[in-house]
Amino acid sequence: MTEAEMIEQIEDRLASEAGQLCNGDRPLAAGKRVIDSIVALIQETCQTTQGESQES
């Protein structure tokens, strides 16, 4: 995965909760969902590439 693709993936996840992030009622829940989603994305990417990807 290229860096541009990764940025797009992360921004998609941020956008999915964009409204909730600024909602005074549930910012923490939305933030946790985004964090879990991004961390899972990163770990999955590292695992599936077996650490051999040397993208710039």
Add this chain to the structure above:
Amino acid sequence: MAKVVLGKDNPVFPGTLTDLQDADFIIILGPNGSGKTSLLSPFRKPGSMGRVYGLDADHRAEELTSSTQYQSLAFIASQALMEKVQNLRDAIALASNSPRVQQESTVLQLCVRQLESSGGPQSDEPPILRQLQRTYLDLDARCGGIRRTTETYNALGRKLASACGRHWNGFEPRPDLAVSLEASLVPAFAGVRGFQECAVSLQRLIGFARDTDTFGSPAQRLRSAHEQLARAVDELCTRYRLTSAGGCPAVVSQLEHQKQVTQELIDAKDRLSACRRAALKYLAGISQESRAPCPVCEQDMHVSQVLTRLSEQGQHEGSGADQETAGLRALIVEIDRSLHLLQSRSADHARCLQNALEHSEKSKQILQSVLSRLTPADGWDPWFCDALADLRVEIERWLVAHSDATTAEAERQFGQIATLAGGIDDEGQLRERRLRNDHEPLLRDFDQFQRLGCLLRARHELNAVVYRLDVGRHEADLRRRQQLARWTQLIARMAEERRVQAETDRSQALDTPEAQGAFQRLVTRFEEVDPWLAGLRYDGSEDGRKNPYLRSVDPGESVLKLSEGQTVVVNLGAALTVAGVLARAGSGVPWVVLDEPTNALDQTSSNAVAEYLGSVTMRELPCQIFVSTFDEGFAIRLRERATRAGRTVRLVRLNYHERGGIPSERRLRIAGIETYPPQHP
């Protein structure tokens, strides 16, 4: 902005909305599902969803979405307008996106912390390790009760090396060394040294003597023939009064002479008889009275007397002569038999002599051959060397003593030599049997040695593989950590960029007197919509008060408690303020897009939004305004208010679009386009 061209990923593709450059307030009116949001999506996220084009100085189409900044600020979804605010500063901050961007920055920073604390992913155990572990366990099972340690292996090796007459150098569990040691320590069969080299010669010697015993002694046969010949000679000498001097040939010669004499006697008698018969015949022819000399005794007598005498004598001699002649003839027959017997005995003797000579020659050859082969070499077993020395002495003595080997004594001594060789052979085989019995435990030890060696080698290889795998896993983990670090740095960079962007947005939209003044002026315009809202005042100072941004008409009211409609109106004012500031600042925001701003609003609130939004002048918001709505009343009210505010309004009507329909029918359906010029009072 001149036209909107939908992209292939747009749900209502294909579709184009053109000739927009003549209008500055575009209302997209259509029922839910008609594709209003899809039509406006190129403003929010250009690309496969579509692109927005303007006209350059030469009236050529120029894409604007690729170079436009602050697109997110220019696209205002209904949801954004519904977001709660605590004060007017919140509203304008929200409109500037700085809280969301700041929140995203915070979320990304939390992502960085979580990724840094989570560590790298764990690698799985590869199949080769499990395969080697199985091999080790199999070998382990085959080793049975042997304690499987290197020391045990060395103990077995020392024992085996000692038994094999080798030196045990010890075992270091390195596979190549283990293989070479095992190969050199195979327990070769250990016999009486030198015995196998001489076994064939000894067996030949023993076998020759055994054959001599089985088929009879040539010397004895020769002696027997010699005795029989001697007895025959003696008997014939006695019988025929011969002299034995000269041996068999002389006797044969005498017998032949006697035979010849006898034959001559017989011949004489025959001639005498013939003479008598001639004389009688002659005398019978002359006068029997006359006198005549006797032809035998030459006495003068009468012929009759002579005839009578001859007749009598002839009769007498005739019968006697026949008997004597018969005797002589019988004698000749007897002499012939004797000669035949003597010749037969002599022939037997000659044959036995020949056999004895051949046997003697073969005996000599065997002994000389054995003597040359039974020469002890270095390293031969001492017992075997001593035994061979004794045997060699006997053989050499025999060869010296028995140049003529036809004697029974020679054969007897040969038999003694063979017996001695047989004793050596028996003793050698006995000793080798003992050694072979002793060798079996060595083989068992070696089997254990082999199994243990295989086991230790497998364990060593397993350890080596584990080590290599550890290294490989470490390197893989390192690479993964490096990649994780790169992603983490990327996220950290995104967080920092958002933090900076939030500060920039705040500084541009929130902390500028222009924005604050514009927003305050817009809030003042709420008078027609909601007098209470119009009474609010914006205070952008941050002087440490609890709610520094709020100053309502009621000094005791610290937090705004707005209805949904009021919230939308306040957020709308803030959004238009930010967009206006950016547009006036030449920041590349040629439009403001409001997607369904009246969602979830009641009719009163919807009317308020229409009144407020439509009243925004080109000076307050110098850019195109796009508004999508399903509410035709809202659209008409908005159109009327906007034209009164001096804007050229274009109303685009969309037909219902069936999302689940036939793909070829999924397209933008524009029912009509209406243009309304500004109404100048």
